[in-house]
Amino acid sequence: MPTASGDPTTGTADFSAAPLADAAVPDEWDNGQDAISGQNSTEASGEEQQPTAGEATTNAVPGAPAPVHRPTRGRYRGNSGGYELDLRVDVDSVPGGPKVLRKASGDFFSTGGGTKAYFGSFVVDAPTVSWTATRVVITGVADYTWETAHVVVRITIPRSRINQRPGAATVEFLRPPSQLGATYVCPYVSPYFRTVEWEQDSVTGAVPFLSYDTASLPQPANSPARILTVPRAYAEAGIELLVSGTANVIANSQNGWTNTELHGAMETNFSLWSNAPQWKLWLLVASSYEGMAGVRGIMFDAADAFQRQGCAVFYDLIQGGDPETQRSMLRTYVHELGHSFNLLHSWQKNLAKPPAPLGGNNGFADLSWMNYPQNYQPLNGNGGAAAYWGAFPFQFTDNEQNHLRHGFYRNVIMGANAFGAGAADIEPELFDEPLTDESGLRLDLRADKNAFSFGEPVVVELKLETTDLRGRSTHNHLHPDDELVNVAIRQPSGRTVLYRPLLRRCVDQDQTVRLDASRPAIYSSAYIGYGRDGHYFQQPGTYQLRAAYLASDGSRIVSPVLRLNVRHPVSQTDNQLAELMMGEEQGKILALRGSDSPSLRSGNDALQEIIDQHGTHPFAVYARLAKGLNFEHEYKSLSPDKSELTVRPPDPKSGIEQLTQVVKVSEQGNGVDNLTLNLATRRLARAYARQGDLEEANSTLDRLMRHFDTPAFKPYVVDAVRDQVDTTKARLTAEFGD
Structure with missing residues (x-):
């Protein structure tokens, strides 16, 4: 049971909860192999060094004898007083291994009976690290997710030789100046700081990415040549990405995937999926994204209480077997999965909660998986994709690695805090x-x-x-x-x-x-x-x-x-309509421009009630727009066994019924804005063309042109609309003409 104070850092150590003996270790340690770097450890023997306060070191010395000690880093776990501590130590490495970030961090879970619940997290930045021939002592003041008087953390880890299993970490929490609180003995678990199960499916015809040889194309001198897979890229950041189950092939359609279809596919096909925080994520190699060109990937699971569990990449846009394409494909996979870990784009980090510092040039100068190559713009010198690839070392930046390894539990784990922030x-x-x-x-x-x-x-x-x-x-x-x-x-x-x-x-x-x-x-x-x-x-x-x-x-x-x-609102009707418009499901449907998702059924019912009972009210135009756009295109859903793709075909008749009213009211100045009117009119023309009435489709587009071809609009705006109208006519003729 938890301690009386409800604080895992107080109380007296319960040494019976965890043995002092060494824990079982992964097989990769048995032969002195470094599981993350993939190289033999090269830590030097010889004199022990005493780093200065806050200095994290290794004993690697050029030309030194064969290594004798394992690096002091990785994940440890132990129990005391009704709490479990998941500890991460990041003060030591080996050449070719992950960069040392000079931190220690941990997550606490309260335990009782057969249950476990998250309690809180802490991180020690720039601790003092002292080394002797037999042990490493890490000491520093921690930042906690809760208030506690025991702010000092002291971690003692025995130094293990290459042919020994890693020893357990003893973690003490102290109230300044030296009052001892709780003590945890944490056996060694893994060389990785966090472990995530990754499930990947692909649609028929899409070939998932396998690996890229970084020596295939020129690369910066500080980036060693190696074969990179997606799990390997994360391993270099200290994160273990375990491929879970088999890579299933699911049915596809000729048209692209919408946001709601992707979310529905995740709920149906992600065997590990659950509406709960868990170190599990899903990636779908889909064909294409419907509605917008140039979208290489999407982290679509950002619309409910348990976000960041699913993402997709779009094979039609990223496919290819040449080195340039394979390199870009690797970046797209790593980038989208990075969003699932709650990493923002390089230029958005200052908008997160908690904010992270932007790199140079408002983040555009970051050499990171989370930047866009074409956006790369150093403060001095040429930017763009060629410059990015010429300098990119195939790694996350320091503050991104800090987030992945040491970010507070709920800010990183899939299904917990919303993307980018807890608020x-x-x-x-x-x-x-x-x-x-x-x-x-x-x-x-x-x-x-x-x-x-x-x-x-x-x-x-x-x-x-x-x-x-x-x-x-x-x-x-x-x-x-x-x-x-x-x-x-x-x-x-x-x-x-x-x-x-x-x-x-x-x-x-x-x-x-x-x-x-x-x-x-x-x-x-x-x-x-x-x-x-x-x-x-x-x-x-x-x-x-x-x-x-x-x-x-x-x-x-x-x-x-x-x-x-x-x-x-000034009347009962105003209040009733506001309630019908402002439900969570209605908001999602409006943002998604319509949806058939069963999870949004009550939202669709509310919008239909506005149309049926308040059809002349100004709010009805928005309900009709969402309904009409949704009717105009198909909706795909997958069977639970992933073998059958069900496609609800477009319903052009219903689409015309709703969009005609949207266009009519908006042309009179009482509906949607002109840019949305442009979209609605072109989709109305498409519905006519689907129905076989290409003449009425062209007439609808001509009416759109007449609406914009007036002195009220700038000439270059009129020209842009004319180009859109001409392009739409050509596409409809090619797709639906004789």
């Missing part, structure tokens, strides 16, 4: 205007209306334009879901939160746009009312919004503040 709160200063701005770009954030009804979906428009008509080149990823634009929302309560999209789609493709006199601006429309933290506009009052765009050269462009009012 959405951010510091408003992160969105302050730069002191100087010579980027030649300007960002604007606006909305069609200054006031929204309570419960009405909040949609904003982003505009990026050049202030230098000689021209500026940058990327065109302007939608917040692409994660190169962030939107901060200051709520009426004074709390500032970050809009965080439901899904982590990685648009890992260079899409450069030239802004100049002929095309001075680009636009994007985004529904930001619902994200991974739920509804962001949950109370009436005044909201202040600000967006930040990270340009290709690392410049951070901040928009002026946009003020929006959410009006108080």
